[in-house]
Amino acid sequence: MSQRSPWVKPVLTPHRPGGMNKFGALRPQLHQSELDGVAIAPLLEQYGSPLFIVSEGRLRDNARHLRRAFSTRWPKVRHGWSYKTNYLGAVCSVLHQEGAWAEVVSELEYRKARTLGVPGSRIIFNGPWKPAAALEQAVLEGAAIHLDHLDELFAVEQIAQRLGRQVPVGLRLNFDTGYTEPWSRFGFNIEAGAAMDAARRIGTSQWLQLTGLHSHIGTFVLDVRAYAQQARIMAEFMEAAECETGCRIEYLDIGGGFASRNALQGLYLPPDQVVPGFEQYAEAIVDALSEATRGRAALGKPLPVLVLETGRAVVDDAEVLVTRVVGGKRLPDGRRAAILDAGVNLLFTAYWYNHDVRPLQPLEGLAEETVLFGPLCMNIDTVRASVMLPPLNVGDALVVSPVGAYNNTQWMQFIQSRPAVVMVMGDGSVEPIRQAESLQTLTELERMPNALRPPFSDAM
Amino acid sequence: MDKNQAASDQPSALAKPEVLMRLALSDNGFVFDPVTGNSFTVNGTGLAILRRLQHETDLARIVASLCTEFDVVPLAAERDVIEFANLLRNAFK
Numbered sequence: 001m002s003q004r005s006p007w008v009k010p011v012l013t014p015h016r017p018g019g020m021n022k023f024g025a026l027r028p029q030l031h032q033s034e035l036d037g038v039a040i041a042p043l044l045e046q047y048g049s050p051l052f053i054v055s056e057g058r059l060r061d062n063a064r065h066l067r068r069a070f071s072t073r074w075p076k077v078r079h080g081w082s083y084k085t086n087y088l089g090a091v092c093s094v095l096h097q098e099g100a101w102a103e104v105v106s107e108l109e110y111r112k113a114r115t116l117g118v119p120g121s122r123i124i125f126n127g128p129w130k131p132a133a134a135l136e137q138a139v140l141e142g143a144a145i146h147l148d149h150l151d152e153l154f155a156v157e158q159i160a161q162r163l164g165r166q167v168p169v170g171l172r173l174n175f176d177t178g179y180t181e182p183w184s185r186f187g188f189n190i191e192a193g194a195a196m197d198a199a200r201r202i203g204t205s206q207w208l209q210l211t212g213l214h215s216h217i218g219t220f221v222l223d224v225r226a227y228a229q230q231a232r233i234m235a236e237f238m239e240a241a242e243c244e245t246g247c248r249i250e251y252l253d254i255g256g257g258f259a260s261r262n263a264l265q266g267l268y269l270p271p272d273q274v275v276p277g278f279e280q281y282a283e284a285i286v287d288a289l290s291e292a293t294r295g296r297a298a299l300g301k302p303l304p305v306l307v308l309e310t311g312r313a314v315v316d317d318a319e320v321l322v323t324r325v326v327g328g329k330r331l332p333d334g335r336r337a338a339i340l341d342a343g344v345n346l347l348f349t350a351y352w353y354n355h356d357v358r359p360l361q362p363l364e365g366l367a368e369e370t371v372l373f374g375p376l377c378m379n380i381d382t383v384r385a386s387v388m389l390p391p392l393n394v395g396d397a398l399v400v401s402p403v404g405a406y407n408n409t410q411w412m413q414f415i416q417s418r419p420a421v422v423m424v425m426g427d428g429s430v431e432p433i434r435q436a437e438s439l440q441t442l443t444e445l446e447r448m449p450n451a452l453r454p455p456f457s458d459a460m
Numbered sequence: 461m462d463k464n465q466a467a468s469d470q471p472s473a474l475a476k477p478e479v480l481m482r483l484a485l486s487d488n489g490f491v492f493d494p495v496t497g498n499s500f501t502v503n504g505t506g507l508a509i510l511r512r513l514q515h516e517t518d519l520a521r522i523v524a525s526l527c528t529e530f531d532v533v534p535l536a537a538e539r540d541v542i543e544f545a546n547l548l549r550n551a552f553k
Contacts, residue, residue, distance in 0.1 A: 006530070010503060012506055367497075390495075
């Protein structure tokens, strides 16, 4: 008779004492050592710390997800990639490959889009200041120009007259949705009648043709009803403008502002619970737009193209920042602090987000409330005011995410130079997409008058 | 690389002993991971495999050892060990 124990299939059952509750979920893991299957530590060795890493795969997935959410609900949809959100050339090119137009808000951005190979006819030109030369280039190249104020309206009219051609233009509108703070500084106000005044003026011009309406109701808008109301108001204005001026509106551009899965400071609930998905935004917007444009087909008018300028929600979670601990200390109130080699010079969004921060490698020890400071000799340089982390030693690396939106455009060359940015490509390879800056980057545009050259006096 | 060489390399993919070594195991099947703070319950067979994987990376030796302790044929043990090691790899990183 056998003395051996019976064989039962091996089982491992996790305990879930801190599982789902009404305030949050378990964190799936407490460290992040890879991005898209690529180990991060060797990249940090090769390119130095800190290091931004962009995921091409996530960027494409997000762009396709956005397009699918809207194009399955509305017949004609266009995505204008918001350059100001992240205008690294490689990021823009991925999105242009995915079919996005360029949405630019300055001459600099316009020229960057052209340099990347985007034809003018696929550029949406927004913003409160479009210099005359840029406006003329945009007119000549057939860009979608969205007029911000009357001076711009007259400037475009003069260019059109000089060129002897009729120019299609869009009007930027502002109005009160009742959900978000009205951004009345941009465009023409509907309630005060300025928008219809502008539409009428365009209607009487032989050089201008009103073909589009644009508005942008805010940023990180969490209530989808705000967009539904925006769509209703814009559709109503479209009908009124067409009726009053005889124009034919070809597109409604609802701007951007969709929230990303980032933790806005001051919000109690985690992003997974408060940030709507693309489908929820699409459902609200298209439902309202369908309702508001129901009569157009009967009158023989085509439905307008729905233009989205979604930036943050497409790129934010496609990029991480890896930073190393360079020092630590106990603050007088007993809290532990760590000093990182990346601060608000690279993470502009740390001012309004509580970014997710995880060790690159599993770290032993009990988690403790920790303050994360950046490397700047400035009191404002705090990456996280409070985050639970295990004990940190000099050299430990942390992964900060999501950081894809606004950091690579608003980062500062202040006290520290800006680090390299690499992209994990869809095939698993890694490509540098921006070199780390050096002292030469800082000084190459400077010129030194001869009278100021060394030697310096040691007299005080 | 010949087949034997490949076979001898195979166990190294089973699980990382250095990861499993950090686990605190009790004889009645309580598993605690001090890095993540997560805890688990493992049955007797799983505990036997887990203890072996902490020190041994050779699949053939693990299977042979299990066959002396448990009433199981080598192929069935091998299959379950491979599957369980995968579970451990994903549970403890």
